[in-house]
Structure formats: C-alpha cells, structure tokens
Amino acid sequence: MKEKIQRQMFDYLQNLGVKNLVGVPDSTMKYFIDQGLKKNKILIATREEEAIGIAVGMSLSKCHSLVFMQNAGLANSISTITSLVQLYQIPLIFLVGWRGYLQNDAPEHRKIGEIQSSILKLIGLKSKIVKDDNWKLCCKWALKQISNGSSCCLVIQRLF
Amino acid sequence: MNRKEAIELITRKIGNELIISANGYISRDLFSINDKTTNFYMIGSMGLASSIGLGIAIKNPKKRIYVFDGDGNILMNLGSLTTIGTLKPKNLIHLVFDNGSHESTGGQPTCSNSISIAKIAKAANFKIFQVENESQFERILTKIKKLSGPIMIVVKIKNSEEVSGRVSLKPSDIKKRFMGK
Numbered sequence: 001m002k003e004k005i006q007r008q009m010f011d012y013l014q015n016l017g018v019k020n021l022v023g024v025p026d027s028t029m030k031y032f033i034d035q036g037l038k039k040n041k042i043l044i045a046t047r048e049e050e051a052i053g054i055a056v057g058m059s060l061s062k063c064h065s066l067v068f069m070q071n072a073g074l075a076n077s078i079s080t081i082t083s084l085v086q087l088y089q090i091p092l093i094f095l096v097g098w099r100g101y102l103q104n105d106a107p108e109h110r111k112i113g114e115i116q117s118s119i120l121k122l123i124g125l126k127s128k129i130v131k132d133d134n135w136k137l138c139c140k141w142a143l144k145q146i147s148n149g150s151s152c153c154l155v156i157q158r159l160f
Numbered sequence: 161m162n163r164k165e166a167i168e169l170i171t172r173k174i175g176n177e178l179i180i181s182a183n184g185y186i187s188r189d190l191f192s193i194n195d196k197t198t199n200f201y202m203i204g205s206m207g208l209a210s211s212i213g214l215g216i217a218i219k220n221p222k223k224r225i226y227v228f229d230g231d232g233n234i235l236m237n238l239g240s241l242t243t244i245g246t247l248k249p250k251n252l253i254h255l256v257f258d259n260g261s262h263e264s265t266g267g268q269p270t271c272s273n274s275i276s277i278a279k280i281a282k283a284a285n286f287k288i289f290q291v292e293n294e295s296q297f298e299r300i301l302t303k304i305k306k307l308s309g310p311i312m313i314v315v316k317i318k319n320s321e322e323v324s325g326r327v328s329l330k331p332s333d334i335k336k337r338f339m340g341k
Contacts, residue, residue: 022215043247045211046239053208054243057180057215060200060339065215083204088331 001156005132006031009139013066014041016143018093020058022051023068028097028158033068048073049080052092059090064146068095071109071116081123081151091146094125094153101157120153127153161294162320163257164189167228169294170255173301174226178216181228182209184264186257188324190228197337201327207236210244210254217249217309224251231258231272238280245284250308254286259317267319281312292316 001009010032013021021036022043036042045051048069055065069077074096085092099105100113120127126145130138138154145152161169163185171179171194180200181187187201202209213227234240234256244252260273278288287307291297297315304311327334 020215020219043243045243047237049205049208050211050237050240050243053205053211053237053240054215054218056208057212057217058219059215060212060335061216061219062339063219080205080208084202084208087204088335090335 001029001032001130001135002132003031005135007035009130009135010035012136012139014039016139018064018066018143020055020063020065021068022054022058022065023095024048024051024070024073026068026070026073026097026099028070028099028156029068029095032095048077052077052080052085055092056084056088056090059092064091064093064143066093066095070097071099071112074116074119075112078119078123081125085151086124089149090151091149092151093142093146094151096153096155098129098155098157102159105158116155120155125151125153127155130154130156161292161297161315161317163259163317164193164320164322164324165294166257166297166315166317168193169297170226170301173298174224177224177226178220179226179228180209180213180216182206182230182233184230184233185324186228186230186233187327191327191329192324197340200338201329201334203327203331207233207240209233210237210240213252213254214240214244214247214249217252218247221249221251224253225249227252227254229254229256231256231260231277232262232270234277235270235272241281241284241286244310245281245286248285249310252309252311253304254281254310254312256312256314257317258314259319261319263319278312278314286310286312289313290316
C-alpha cells in the first residue's frame with residue numbers, strides 16, 4: 001500500500017474509535033506504524049502473543065483494539081487466537097502483512113505466504129485484503145465486526 | 161505456605177480489586193477460594209496474564225490491577241516484563257507464585273530454581289519483593305498499598321497434594337461479568 005494511504009488509514013481508524021494499536025512491526029505496513037509512533041498512539045510489543053494479550057486487556061476495558069503483525073507472527077499466535085481471543089469471544093482487529101505473496105520474496109516467507117489464507121480460514125478468522133482502492137470500506141467492515149463482538153483480520157499484501 | 165494458603169491470604173487482604181489469574185492451578189485455586197466478578201480466570205494462553213493485566217492497567221489508571229502468575233507462566237513471556245518496565249504502570253502489581261515447577265503437568269522443573277525471576281524484574285524497572293512465609297507476605301501486602309508500581313512480589317510456595325476443581329464458568333461469562341455486563 002502507498003505511504004499516503006497507510007497514514008490515512010491509521011488516522012481513519014483512530015477517528016472510527018480504534019484507539020489502541022499494539023503489535024510487532026512489519027515492513028509491509030511501516031508507514032501505518034510510523035504514523036502511530038509519530039502521534040504516540042501505538043505500542044510495540046516483544047512478541048505477537050504478548051501484543052494480543054495487551055490488546056485483550058484493553059478490549060476488556062471496553063476500548064476497541066487492533067493488533068498488527070507480520071504473517072510469521074500470525075503463525076506464532078494461533079494458540080493465543082484460539083484459546084484466548086476466540087474462546088472468550090473478545091473482539092479484536094488483526095492487521096497482518098502478507099509476506100511471501102510474491103514468489104520472489106525472501107525464502108523464510110515463502111511457505112507461510114502460501115498457507116496464510118488457509119490458516120485464516122482454518123481458524124475461522126474472517127478476513128479481507130486491504131488495498132489502495134478499498135481501504136475505507138475494509139476499515140468500516142472491520143469496525144462493524146468488532147462492534148458485533150467478532151474478531152476479524154485485515155491483510156496487506158507485500159507488493160515490493 | 162502452599163499456593164492455596166498464599167491465595168487465601170492475599171484475597172483476604174486486597175478485597176474487591178481486579179485480578180487476572182494465570183491458567184492452571186492458580187485460576188482453579190482462586191476460583192475455589194474466592195470467586196468474584198472482578199476475577200478474570202485464564203484457561204488457556206499460558207504466559208499472557210501479565211500482558212492482559214498491562215492492557216487493563218493502561219486503560220484503568222485509577223484502579224489497581226493484580227496479576228496472579230506462576231513461575232512457569234512468566235518464564236514463557238519474559239518479554240512482557242520489559243514492556244511493563246518501559247511503560248511503568250503505577251497500578252500494576254505482579255504476583256509470581258513460585259514453586260519452581262510446572263505443577264499441573266506433572267511437576268517438571270522450571271529454571272526459577274537456578275535463576276532469580278525477581279532479579280530479572282528488577283532489571284526491568286519493577287520494585288521487587290520476595291516472601292517465603294505468611295507473615296512476610298502479609299507485611300509486604302500492607303507495605304505496597306502506599307507504593308506505586310510496577311511491583312513484583314515473588315511468593316515462594318510449596319507444592320501440595322490438594323488440587324482445586326476446574327473453573328466451571330463459561331469463558332464468555334467470565335469475560336462478561338468482568339466487564340460488568
């Protein structure tokens with residue numbers, strides 16, 4: 001996604017009431033994260049499971065929360081998603097970078113890139129791919145999901 | 161002092177404060193000793209009690225949050241101590257009930273026998289206390305009422321034969337009543 005759009009998307013989510021953003025950085029969304037850091041509205045955790053735990057605490061305090069991560073982090077987080085987020089029905093927005101989307105990405109990303117969509121389906125996390133031309137709709141969709149008490153996932157493809 | 165005795169003592173002392181209790185025997189003991197709506201019992205997701213506690217502490221600066229953790233649990237998420245120590249929430253009190261073992265899976269040893277969790281927490285900006293008996297524990301619990309966090313109390317406990325029953329509440333109900341719905 002373009003730099004400008006990533007920054008706009010951060011501000012848009014804040015305006016929609018998604019005030020808490022916690023995660024582990026990913027180059028796929030670096031401008032989104034940078035926008036949050038500039039405004040001091042983002043929290044960087046040491047691992048993705050930790051980020052989910054913090055976001056769950058915020059959600060238990062009735063605040064909409066988003067967790068961002070690379071897809072390697074999604075793989076780390078499967079048990080936390082199934083045995084915490086889904087078990088307790090805690091609504092969170094996940095924002096996950098799609099490394100390995102392009103065939104020529106670095107070797108460590110290829111396998112997870114291939115199976116990412118299947119993993120999301122298997123664990124039952126509804127997802128949409130966010131692009132430069134649909135990001136507002138995706139953000140609104142995600143807000144609707146968490147307002148209804150369900151978690152969901154927005155995916156950003158790495159196209160460089 | 162075993163875990164049940166320690167949990168009995170602290171729940172008597174802190175009253176209706178918010179508690180996030182780790183999965184395994186800690187939540188089971190707390191549930192059987194002093195069930196209340198302000199307890200958040202974890203069932204799975206081992207290691208994350210302190211992270212959930214941090215999220216709640218950030219959003220509720222006027223309330224005190226007590227995390228009931230175990231040595232095996234915090235050793236799975238040591239990074240959490242560095243995040244907490246960086247943010248320094250004044251209202252977070254982290255109890256580690258340390259029996260040097262993974263009791264609920266058969267008593268396998270943890271590294272807390274050879275490495276001090278309290279020293280790690282101290283390096284991560286926590287105020288630390290270590291207690292080994294009930295009178296020390298009671299004294300420290302009184303003392304910390306006037307201190308600001310993050311605070312860690314490592315409570316050395318003995319394993320016991322007695323095992324509390326499982327938490328019989330539905331996880332979604334644990335959440336709802338904790339949130340006051």
